[in-house]
Amino acid sequence: MTLKDFLNFLNKNTETIIEYTGNHFTLVLSAVIISLVIWVPVGLLLTKSDKWAARVLGLANTIFCIPSLSMFAILVTIPAFGLGRKSALFALILYAMMPLIRSVYDGAKNVDRSVIEAARGMGMSTARILREILVPLGMPIIFAGFRVTVVMTTGIAAIATYIGERNLGRFISEGLIRSNTPMMVTGALIISVIAIGLDTILGLIEKSIVPKGLRINR
Amino acid sequence: MSWENFRFALFEKAPEALFEHSMIVVITITIAILISVPLGVLLTRPKYKGLGLVTLNVLNVLQAIPGLAIIALALPILGLGMKPAVVALLFQSLLPIVRNTIAGLIGVSPDVKEAACGMGMSQRRILLEVEIPLAMPIILSGIRTATVYVVSIGTLAALIGAGGLGNLIMGGLALFRPEYLLVGAGLGAIMAITLERSLSYLERRITPPGMRVS
Numbered sequence: 019m020t021l022k023d024f025l026n027f028l029n030k031n032t033e034t035i036i037e038y039t040g041n042h043f044t045l046v047l048s049a050v051i052i053s054l055v056i057w058v059p060v061g062l063l064l065t066k067s068d069k070w071a072a073r074v075l076g077l078a079n080t081i082f083c084i085p086s087l088s089m090f091a092i093l094v095t096i097p098a099f100g101l102g103r104k105s106a107l108f109a110l111i112l113y114a115m116m117p118l119i120r121s122v123y124d125g126a127k128n129v130d131r132s133v134i135e136a137a138r139g140m141g142m143s144t145a146r147i148l149r150e151i152l153v154p155l156g157m158p159i160i161f162a163g164f165r166v167t168v169v170m171t172t173g174i175a176a177i178a179t180y181i182g183e184r185n186l187g188r189f190i191s192e193g194l195i196r197s198n199t200p201m202m203v204t205g206a207l208i209i210s211v212i213a214i215g216l217d218t219i220l221g222l223i224e225k226s227i228v229p230k231g232l233r234i235n236r
Numbered sequence: 237m238s239w240e241n242f243r244f245a246l247f248e249k250a251p252e253a254l255f256e257h258s259m260i261v262v263i264t265i266t267i268a269i270l271i272s273v274p275l276g277v278l279l280t281r282p283k284y285k286g287l288g289l290v291t292l293n294v295l296n297v298l299q300a301i302p303g304l305a306i307i308a309l310a311l312p313i314l315g316l317g318m319k320p321a322v323v324a325l326l327f328q329s330l331l332p333i334v335r336n337t338i339a340g341l342i343g344v345s346p347d348v349k350e351a352a353c354g355m356g357m358s359q360r361r362i363l364l365e366v367e368i369p370l371a372m373p374i375i376l377s378g379i380r381t382a383t384v385y386v387v388s389i390g391t392l393a394a395l396i397g398a399g400g401l402g403n404l405i406m407g408g409l410a411l412f413r414p415e416y417l418l419v420g421a422g423l424g425a426i427m428a429i430t431l432e433r434s435l436s437y438l439e440r441r442i443t444p445p446g447m448r449v450s
Binding site: 083095194 | 296297300301302303304305306308309311312384387388389390391392395396401402405406408409414417418420421422424425428429432
């Protein structure tokens with residue numbers, strides 16, 4: 019395989035590449051949005067009870083350990099899910115549980131107790147403390163979790179090609195079956211570039227949203 | 237679903253796949269530890285401190301590459317079989333261990349090191365008898381992360397002919413035999429969870445009582 023093969027493949031298959039990339043992004047985007055809607059409130063709720071926090075984080079940890087291919091395979095055997103987007107989405111949401119809940123919980127727990135007390139002393143309601151103190155001050159840690167979730171979801175979404183998703187992973191799976199190296203390498207490179215790009219961009223945002231006083235000097 | 241298929245998958249196919257999978261994990265993690273821990277130690281020595289950030293950044297980028305992509309990239313370069321799979325997995329299991337080794341060693345309180353120095357310990361002895369034992373829980377937690385990762389991506393190694401539990405899952409998906417899927421996926425999940433649990437137990441055991449975070 020040479021550079022020429024690679025460019026040739028890109029040229030001939032531009033439409034497919036765009037279609038697969040689009041599919042990839044819609045899957046990742048919907049998974050991340052649903053995960054945020056579900057897991058951020060759960061993470062915040064868990065700061066109320068240490069007992070439940072330990073249980074739920076333990077469960078999330080266990081789920082996170084399950085190999086992604088195994089997770090997809092297990093979901094496929096459940097009739098309600100079957101092959102396709104429903105299984106893929108559900109698995110991705112389950113994986114996002116660990117990084118999101120963990121970071122929201124840690125972020126909110128890390129906020130200095132005295133700041134919260136001061137806010138309460140000023141007469142702030144619990145909801146306002148949450149909105150104006152816990153979330154902004156916990157943001158750096160929460161955002162780090164968000165970054166991990168996005169990059170991880172992009173990677174795992176590629177594996178969903180084995181349960182019928184038509185996304186960038188398809189180039190790799192098809193390329194392997196047909197021993198079409200340019201196809202496989204193109205797929206792998208596109209996914210890698212997207213994942214590294216997302217990681218870098220989110221990393222830059224992560225640095226810029228940390229309040230000055232909270233920055234750690236290295 | 238049939239009992240016949242299930243039994244065949246569990247008793248005829250699974251033992252070999254499980255053995256291959258364990259081999260991949262054990263070999264990869266052993267090599268990863270042998271590379272990463274010395275690398276982490278080296279990067280915390282005053283002489284090489286400047287290299288630390290660069291190395292971490294490079295490993296960070298490698299870590300962001302999705303597992304499926306790294307397996308796919310290994311094939312044209314390294315060929316089929318278990319060796320390419322191990323090399324591919326190795327690339328991504330280095331980061332957690334190196335990062336945690338560095339974090340653990342930096343976290344050792346300077347007072348303790350100074351006390352050891354004042355007692356007349358050589359640099360070498362300080363490293364072996366003070367720094368590494370104190371950093372061990374954190375290093376071990378990096379090893380745990382890497383292990384779970386290798387078990388997980390190891391299922392994809394079947395794609396480039398390394399065998400393992402991925403073979404059962406891929407076979408199950410191709411033939412649509414749910415029994416194969418359940419056996420392969422279930423064993424993979426059990427393996428990952430068991431390793432995670434036992435390593436975190438070990439981690440807790442070797443943490444000195446005074447250092448435990450409640």
